[in-house]
Amino acid sequence: MTDVEQKIKAFMDEVNAALIAAGRENDKVEIVAAGKNRDRETLLRLYSTGCVSAIGENRVQEFREKYTPEITWDVIGRLQTNKVKYVVGKVRLIQSLDRESLAEEIERVCAARGVVQQCLVEINSGEEEAKGGIRAEELESFLHALEKYPHIAVRGVMAVAPRDIGEDKLTECFSKARDAFLAVRGKRAGFDILSMGMSADFRVALKCGANMLRPGKILFE
Numbered sequence: 001m002t003d004v005e006q007k008i009k010a011f012m013d014e015v016n017a018a019l020i021a022a023g024r025e026n027d028k029v030e031i032v033a034a035g036k037n038r039d040r041e042t043l044l045r046l047y048s049t050g051c052v053s054a055i056g057e058n059r060v061q062e063f064r065e066k067y068t069p070e071i072t073w074d075v076i077g078r079l080q081t082n083k084v085k086y087v088v089g090k091v092r093l094i095q096s097l098d099r100e101s102l103a104e105e106i107e108r109v110c111a112a113r114g115v116v117q118q119c120l121v122e123i124n125s126g127e128e129e130a131k132g133g134i135r136a137e138e139l140e141s142f143l144h145a146l147e148k149y150p151h152i153a154v155r156g157v158m159a160v161a162p163r164d165i166g167e168d169k170l171t172e173c174f175s176k177a178r179d180a181f182l183a184v185r186g187k188r189a190g191f192d193i194l195s196m197g198m199s200a201d202f203r204v205a206l207k208c209g210a211n212m213l214r215p216g217k218i219l220f221e
């Protein structure tokens with residue numbers, strides 16, 4: 001087994017143990033590997049294990065350099081409006097939809113190309129000034145505003161928690177995102193993804209109900 005294969009297998013074991021600890025042993029959890037700063041060969045090796053459903057990229061420039069149709073890709077970082085044209089139709093999910101100007105541009109490009117783009121709404125659950133994402137309280141009104149864009153299919157919510165805030169605060173952040181997600185799930189068709197949890201906080205995210213994780217470091221270092 002290569003290093004990458006060993007690391008993803010070990011991570012899957014940890015995820016399964018955390019799911020059992022959370023009483024969620026029958027739940028399915030998808031893994032999207034954060035691919036920033038990793039080369040295409042490494043990502044192909046990881047992707048070909050079949051353990052990750054997509055590779056998530058933060059920077060569009062880096063995504064364009066590494067792109068290959070053999071891999072399923074997501075956008076997980078802040079997306080500039082002028083870069084939308086490079087990702088629409090090429091990525092499975094834009095996980096960082098967080099403002100109407102971005103939705104407008106996604107709609108415009110999708111309509112011109114005749115495609116529908118699946119997206120997650122990003123929630124800034126730690127309410128950090130410097131980070132993207134709407135406030136959890138704004139989810140329903142933002143979703144309502146997105147109804148006028150027929151080429152955007154919102155599949156759920158993505159949340160990034162602040163680093164090093166301790167387990168109690170982390171639980172608070174993730175719970176807030178989860179509660180906002182659950183208040184909508186069931187009222188909207190196809191709204192079923194709760195993407196939260198990275199290398200340092202995936203156990204807490206799983207306790208709080210995440211069904212999609214975005215580990216980076218832990219799979220490569």
Ligand SMILES: *Cc1c(COP(=O)(O)O)cnc(C)c1O
Nearest residue numbers: 034058076198199214215216217
């Ligand atoms: C980098 C990144 C991750 C992965 O973080 P690690 O600490 O490397 O696990 C997940 N989500 C987003 C949005 C990221 O930018």
